[in-house]
Amino acid sequence: MEPKRIAFIGTGVMGASIVRHFLAAGHGVTVYTRTKSKADPLIGEGAVWAESPEEAAREAKVVMTMVGYPSDVEDVYFGDQGILSGIRPGSVVCDLTTSSPQLAVRIAEETEKLGCGSVDAPVSGGDVGARNGTLSIMCGGTEEAFREVEPLFGLIGSNVIHHGQAGSGQHVKMSNQIAIATNMIGVCEALAYAVKAGLNPERVLESIATGAAGSWSLSNLAPRMLKGDFAPGFYVKHFLKDLRIALDEAKVMELPLPGVELAEQMYSDLSARGFGDDGTQSLYKLYTQFS
Structure with missing residues (x-):
């Protein structure tokens, strides 16, 4: 797989392990999380720090988010210095947060206007699955967007299934x-x-x-x-x-x-x-x- 520049927003219990899989596979990863100290170990392992979701998304081919609540998802995509302010045409966003299906549809509609793809991709398997790269990943979005990120999902999941249109994964x-x-x-x-x-x-x-x-x-x-x-x-x-x-x-x-x-x-x-x-x-x- 050709190395990609990935932006990863949210490096909590599971997110940090996911980032490590991408780094180990040779991908460049830019990270952002609200508390920078939580990302310090990843920065020490080769990840690049960004000051905002917008900055993280600016040079990324794939932007992944894994935050806490639907309100957090809304903020990192649509808020000031959010992902949609920095993302470039041709990129794909993937929300790994378990969130609202309606919000997934909204993200898909807005990214399409910007010439980008979107995949809602909540995961199951907990900290063990993230650490071992055996997550179950449930995907919604266009076939084209899914195929773009499927090889990356293969690095972190052992069961990756596309279920249909935006919101289906949620x-x-x-x-x-x-x-x-x-x-x-x-x-x-x-x-x-x-x-x-x-x-x-x-x-x-x-x-x-x-x-x-x-x-x-x-x-x-x-x-x-x-x-x-x-x-x-x-x-x-x-x-x-x-x-x-x-x-x-x-x-x-x-x-x-x-x-x-x-x-x-x-x-x-x-x-x-x-x-x-x-x-x-x-x-x-x-x-x-x-x-």
Whole structure:
């Protein structure tokens, strides 16, 4: 693959690992994040610092964003010194944030006016998937824009699928988060039950993780729960944001989602108790510390 100049906006838990994959493959990467000190390790590894999203986008062939909330996405694209002020014709923007499908459509419409492509490409796999380059990447946008960035996605993901027009990737991510939300409740309750029954929960996991109950959360997050490791692979506050987006979209479609409503209530409770910056596996605390 020919080296590209990539701009990457947002170098948090997952973003930093993604940038490292691009650097390792020989691509030039310009980075911007609101707190420069968070990007210092990447700068030390060869990334170039930009003072704004606009500056980062100015010389980039591909601009990728991975920020927290839809309001952050809107700001880095449309705000003062935003990406759309600096991007050049022929470039492609890729939003890896889990965000609003409607916002993805708006970005696509505005980038098209500027002669650029757009791909909404939310990811799943957490900090482990970003570190190992095994993310699942769910893409929406034109076929042309997707093909332009597909080789780059191959460096960070093991399951990269184009689902259709702008916004499609975000809708697929909502399906993903819906499945995780109710599954996480099941994982927590399975462990709580095993402990209450006097079983060794680690041995219980050995028995059930490879059977019909198996899931990514059961294999990867349940062991963290049992160790009391609630460090974020994905923040509670961001997952809560995703659940609310899903519920808003479902309301528009007149689709009841009682499982997601329950998960939203439980994560709201967890956040109100001060655990918004913990990982999603900290839902287990509601069963062990507050039950």
